[in-house]
C-alpha cells in the first residue's frame with residue numbers, strides 16, 4: 561500500500577494549486593488542502609500568511625490586470641475566508657494575554673486582512689473581539705465601553721477612509737484605549753498612521769503580533785501632530801461631493817465624445833471613477849499628502865488601461881474636477897500633480 565507524500569508549503573506548484581482552487585470556487589478542495597497541510601505539520605500561521613494571504617494578493621493582481629472578473633475575485637475571496645475559518649477552527653489556544661478589539665473603519669470593506677490578523681493574535685494568546693468590516697465610529701466606541709479592551713486594532717485598506725480613521729482613532733483615545741493601526745490605506749511605511757494620532761502601526765499581522773507582545777502600550781504620539789487636519793478646502797470638497805461628481809459626469813460627456821456611446825454599465829463605472837477622484841482628493845487634502853492622490857491616479861490609470869480605456873479619458877476626468885475647484889489652490893495643485901503622472 562502506498563503512503564501519500566506529506567504536503568508542505570515548499571511543494572512545487574502548491575501555491576498555484578490553491579490559486580486554482582479558489583479561482584474555480586472549489587470550497588471543499590481549498591479546505592481539504594489547508595487541513596492536509598496542518599495535518600502534515602505546517603503551522604497555522606504559515607498557512608494563513610504564506611498561502612491564504614499570499615494567494616489573495618495574487619487574486620488582486622489578476623483582477624487589476626483584467627484577467628479575472630469582479631465576480632471571480634469575490635468568489636475567490638469567499639473561498640479564502642472559508643479556508644481561513646477551517647484553519648481557525650483547529651486552534652486550541654486559550655487566551656493568556658490582554659483583550660483586543662479589531663475593526664475596519666467606517667466604509668472599509670476589506671475584512672479578510674483583519675480576519676487574518678484576528679486569528680494570528682488569537683494564536684498568540686490574545687482574547688479577540690472581531691468586529692469585521694465597516695464599523696461606524698460610534699458603534700466602535702460603544703463596544704469599547706461595554707468590553708474594556710486593552711487595545712484597538714484599526715484597519716484602513718483604502719486611503720479614502722483616512723478621515724474616518726482619524727475620527728475613530730481620536731474617539732478611541734478619548735475613551736482611553738490605545739490604537740494600533742494597519743492596512744495599506746495608511747500609506748507606505750504607515751506614514752499617515754502617526755499623523756492621525758495612532759499609537760503604533762504594523763505592516764502586517766506577524767509584525768502586529770510581535771509589537772503587541774513586546775512593548776505595549778507604546779509611548780504616546782505628540783497630540784499636536786494630529787491637531788490640525790481637515791482645512792477649508794477639504795471641507796468644501798466633502799460638502800460639495802455630489803455636485804462635483806454630477807457636474808464632472810455632465811462635462812465629461814461633452815469633453816470626451818467616446819462616452820456618448822457608453823452603455824449603462826460603462827457609465828456606472830465612470831461615475832464610480834469620478835467619485836474615487838473626489839474621495840482620494842479629499843483624503844489627500846485632509847492629510848496634506850499629494851502622493852495619496854498621485855498614487856491613486858497611477859493605479860487607476862493601470863486598471864483602466866488593462867480594460868482598454870486610454871489615459872486621455874482619465875486626464876479629461878481629472879480636468880473636469882479641477883475646473884470646478886479653481887478657487888481652491890491646494891486642490892488645484894493636487895489634481896495638477898495627478899495629471900502630470902499621466903505624462904504628455
Ligand code: B12
Pocket residue numbers: 612613614616617618619620621623624633634637667668669670671672673674676677713714715716717718719740741742743744761762763764765766768832855856859
Ligand atoms: C478581496 C478584495 C476586495 C474585496 C474585500 C472582501 C473582503 N471580505 O475582504 C471587496 C470586493 C469588498 C473589495 C472592494 C474594493 N477594493 Co479591494 N481588494 C481586494 C484584494 C484582492 C484582496 C484583499 C486581501 O484580502 N488581501 C490579502 C491581505 C492578507 O493582504 P495584506 O494587505 O497584505 O494584509 C495585511 C495588511 O494589510 C495588514 N493589515 C490590514 N489591516 C490591518 C490592521 C491592523 C491593526 C494591522 C496591525 C495590520 C493590518 O495585515 C494584513 C495581514 O498580514 C486586494 C488586493 C491586494 N493585493 O490586497 C484589493 C484592493 C485592496 N482593493 C482595491 C480597491 C481599489 C477596491 C475598491 C475601491 C474597488 C472598487 N472599485 O469598488 C473597493 C473598495 C471597497 C471599500 N470601500 O473598502 C485596491 C486598492 C488600491 C488602492 N489604490 O489603494 C486593491 C489593492 C486591489 C489592487 N490590486 O489594486 N476589495
